[in-house]
Amino acid sequence: xxxxxxxxxxxxxxxxxxxxxxIIWTVSGLIGFPRLFQWMFMGYVIGGLLFFIxxxxxxxxxxxxxxxxxxxxxxxxxxxxxYTINGALWPQYNPAEEKEKIAKLMKSVVSPKQKIGxxxxxxxxxxxxxxxxxxxxxxxxxxxxxxxxxxxxxAGKVAGIPAKAGPSxxxxxxxxxxxxxxxxxxxxxxxxxGGVKRxxxxxxxxxxxxxxxxxKTRIWYPYxxxxxxxxxxxxxxxxxxxxxxxxxxxSKEEMAALVAYVLSLK
Amino acid sequence: xxxxxxxxxxxYAQMPELPPVELGIGNREVVWIVMQVHLLFAAFILGAxxxxxICEFIGMRTKDARYDRLAKEVTxxxxxxxxxxxxxxxxxxxxxxxxxxxxxSYMIRRFFPVVAIIYPLLFIGETVxxxxxxxxxxxWKEKKGRHLAVGILLNLFGLATMFAINAPTSFMNTPPRxxxxxxxxxAINNYTWMPLNLHRTVGNITFGGFITxxxxxxxxxxSKKDEDKAFYDWMGFVGNLIGIxxxxxxxxxxxxxxxxxxxxxxxxxxxxxxDRLSMHWEINGVLTGATFLAGNFYIWLSMxxxxxxNRFAPYVKAGFIIILICNAIxxxxxxxxxxxxxxxxxxxxLELPPHLGFLALMxxxxxxxxxxxxxxxxxxxxxxxxxxxxxxxxGRIDFISxxxxxxxxxxxxxxMAFMGSVRSFARKYFHVYLYIKDTTPESYTPTLxxxxxxxxxxxxxxxxxxxxxxxLALISGMQKKGKEG
Numbered sequence: 001x002x003x004x005x006x007x008x009x010x011x012x013x014x015x016x017x018x019x020x021x022x023i024i025w026t027v028s029g030l031i032g033f034p035r036l037f038q039w040m041f042m043g044y045v046i047g048g049l050l051f052f053i054x055x056x057x058x059x060x061x062x063x064x065x066x067x068x069x070x071x072x073x074x075x076x077x078x079x080x081x082x083y084t085i086n087g088a089l090w091p092q093y094n095p096a097e098e099k100e101k102i103a104k105l106m107k108s109v110v111s112p113k114q115k116i117g118x119x120x121x122x123x124x125x126x127x128x129x130x131x132x133x134x135x136x137x138x139x140x141x142x143x144x145x146x147x148x149x150x151x152x153x154x155a156g157k158v159a160g161i162p163a164k165a166g167p168s169x170x171x172x173x174x175x176x177x178x179x180x181x182x183x184x185x186x187x188x189x190x191x192x193x194g195g196v197k198r199x200x201x202x203x204x205x206x207x208x209x210x211x212x213x214x215x216k217t218r219i220w221y222p223y224x225x226x227x228x229x230x231x232x233x234x235x236x237x238x239x240x241x242x243x244x245x246x247x248x249x250x251s252k253e254e255m256a257a258l259v260a261y262v263l264s265l266k
Numbered sequence: 267x268x269x270x271x272x273x274x275x276x277x278y279a280q281m282p283e284l285p286p287v288e289l290g291i292g293n294r295e296v297v298w299i300v301m302q303v304h305l306l307f308a309a310f311i312l313g314a315x316x317x318x319x320i321c322e323f324i325g326m327r328t329k330d331a332r333y334d335r336l337a338k339e340v341t342x343x344x345x346x347x348x349x350x351x352x353x354x355x356x357x358x359x360x361x362x363x364x365x366x367x368x369x370x371s372y373m374i375r376r377f378f379p380v381v382a383i384i385y386p387l388l389f390i391g392e393t394v395x396x397x398x399x400x401x402x403x404x405x406w407k408e409k410k411g412r413h414l415a416v417g418i419l420l421n422l423f424g425l426a427t428m429f430a431i432n433a434p435t436s437f438m439n440t441p442p443r444x445x446x447x448x449x450x451x452x453a454i455n456n457y458t459w460m461p462l463n464l465h466r467t468v469g470n471i472t473f474g475g476f477i478t479x480x481x482x483x484x485x486x487x488x489s490k491k492d493e494d495k496a497f498y499d500w501m502g503f504v505g506n507l508i509g510i511x512x513x514x515x516x517x518x519x520x521x522x523x524x525x526x527x528x529x530x531x532x533x534x535x536x537x538x539x540x541d542r543l544s545m546h547w548e549i550n551g552v553l554t555g556a557t558f559l560a561g562n563f564y565i566w567l568s569m570x571x572x573x574x575x576n577r578f579a580p581y582v583k584a585g586f587i588i589i590l591i592c593n594a595i596x597x598x599x600x601x602x603x604x605x606x607x608x609x610x611x612x613x614x615x616l617e618l619p620p621h622l623g624f625l626a627l628m629x630x631x632x633x634x635x636x637x638x639x640x641x642x643x644x645x646x647x648x649x650x651x652x653x654x655x656x657x658x659x660x661g662r663i664d665f666i667s668x669x670x671x672x673x674x675x676x677x678x679x680x681x682m683a684f685m686g687s688v689r690s691f692a693r694k695y696f697h698v699y700l701y702i703k704d705t706t707p708e709s710y711t712p713t714l715x716x717x718x719x720x721x722x723x724x725x726x727x728x729x730x731x732x733x734x735x736x737x738l739a740l741i742s743g744m745q746k747k748g749k750e751g
Binding site for chain 2: 031032033034035036037040041044047048051052054055057059060061062063064068072075076079080083084086087088090091092093095098099102105106183185186187193194199239241242243244245248249
């Protein structure tokens with residue numbers, strides 16, 4: 001049998017690649033791949049074609065001495081260029097957005113200098129209190145505990161949400177910001193948007209299912225005694241997928257806004 | 267009594283305030299380069315001795331002198347690389363103390379017994395055994411068992427050193443919770459410590475194998491005699507074989523490592539795999555795919571010189587098609603968008619529809635990785651079968667194979683430089699995840715383009731130094747011999 005020449009083999013590979021491209025383009029389009037993904041598949045076909053051409057290429061001429069050194073340096077430059085450019089071709093995010101986010105999250109961070117200042121102020125305040133207490137007459141009797149409407153109002157204030165009037169649109173909007181800031185969408189979808197895998201309950205109707213107190217507990221202390229798994233997420237609950245450190249990260253004000261936002265989802 | 271509280275505050279206030287040094291070229295970038303170059307050398311000096319002892323053992327058992335020569339030549343380069351590792355390690359500490367004093371001081375205090383006692387002792391042990399191993403090579407020529415024992419001891423010291431220093435590294439990613447009450451052992455044995463140990467051990471063997479392939483390619487090109495060419499051709503083959511053999515286990519080790527991130531904190535795992543670092547995995551896919559393709563291409567080139575091996579060509583080609591398809595699956599992202607949520611108006615254009623979303627999940631990726639590994643194994647089996655019936659002539663391989671070996675060496679270095687930064691970025695804006703926030707202006711995740719440029723720069727720095735070490739240890743000697751001969 002006569003061995004086919006390199007060009008004959010290449011021509012045949014080109015024909016196969018074109019046919020393959022047409023099939024892949026048509027099938028991938030029919031089953032719903034977006035156009036960009038289809039182009040990516042075309043890229044694979046081209047890459048595959050080049051690789052198969054290389055497989056049957058003629059043996060390379062040997063190099064030695066200066067020519068070998070030069071060829072190696074050029075080869076390094078080519079790989080370096082390809083790898084570096086490859087990184088630039090993929091979608092890039094704008095670090096300015098993350099910087100803004102970090103600035104928000106850093107609000108609670110205090111420098112040692114600030115800490116010293118705070119401690120000094122506290123010492124001063126405590127000294128004043130000691131002075132006051134040593135000169136003040138006996139304290140009056142404690143005020144009676146609020147009851148009925150007053151108690152409800154007070155409870156509402158603790159959660160940061162006015163009990164009667166309901167949360168303001170501004171508070172709900174801040175809650176959405178908190179939801180985005182802590183990337184709750186990674187596991188808890190709203191309106192179908194979020195992580196591809198079902199990691200946590202969707203929050204589309206959370207406002208109907210939970211009270212403010214329940215939500216607060218579930219976010220700050222997800223594994224507090226008495227807390228049960230949401231139906232369908234028993235495994236995730238058992239594996240403690242929901243982070244248990246938000247009590248150290250999400251402030252009271254942020255929590256009030258977040259709860260107001262989630263409660264508004266009905 | 268209250269004024270007593272002021273005493274420590276005043277004492278603290280009397281200390282001269284020295285802010286971190288600002289180099290003006292980016293403190294993070296300086297630490298990034300120095301630490302990564304140190305890590306690359308460390309990977310080499312840990313990976314190469316594992317490789318070397320295996321070769322020496324095979325040489326002893328088979329009485330094939332080539333193995334002993336290979337082991338000796340790699341050890342010669344390793345001893346030069348060892349000095350450079352120590353040099354960059356010292357440099358790294360100075361840079362860290364000057365540029366990030368607070369967190370460095372915290373880490374040293376947190377791991378004091380490890381970094382101030384255990385690590386230096388192990389390092390001394392490794393130094394003594396490495397140089398003993400090298401200098402007793404000829405003295406104990408007839409006492410191979412004894413020499414091999416020193417080599418095994420060297421590897422034990424090397425592994426223990428790596429395990430020790432992996433403790434603070436992994437701690438920064440996954441510190442035990444609650445941290446305040448955590449013991450030293452809990453800080454060491456954190457969620458990702460053992461997975462990192464395993465990942466780095468296997469990664470270092472791969473690295474050692476591919477760097478050996480690189481050394482072989484350099485020396486093959488520099489060889490004038492046929493016998494030298496035959497030897498370095500064979501050495502390149504062995505380097506590639508060990509590199510690929512270890513590479514087969516690497517995806518599994520990486521999977522275990524990533525899984526521990528999810529177990530520790532699902533949001534950290536998501537950040538690493540699906541959010542701001544998701545596009546970095548596309549590059550990882552390119553690199554892994556390229557490495558497997560190149561490794562198998564080398565087997566193909568090796569088979570081509572075996573008489574009668576042509577009959578296996580269609581099977582190997584079919585294997586390449588499978589590898590290409592698997593790589594395409596590996597690299598198919600959930601969306602072409604650098605963060606988790608795609609803007610609503612772009613979803614249809616940039617995101618996989620829900621019924622195809624499974625392609626972006628781990629089961630699909632794992633299947634692709636498994637098939638790639640399987641094809642690689644089958645290719646080696648075919649090669650072994652071809653050898654049973656055909657004869658191989660070393661030194662007659664297609665010259666392009668040397669560029670394949672160089673490519674594998676370069677790509678493995680670049681991958682380590684790149685993925686090392688991904689591990690670091692997984693901490694987000696923390697020095698110690700969730701506990702010590704990075705308050706410097708450079709706490710954000712750099713863009714993918716910037717990271718790849720940094721990986722290239724680091725690879726070049728390492729490559730120039732390693733090439734120098736190879737030239738110093740081997741090529742200059744070879745040239746001298748050539749002139750004398």
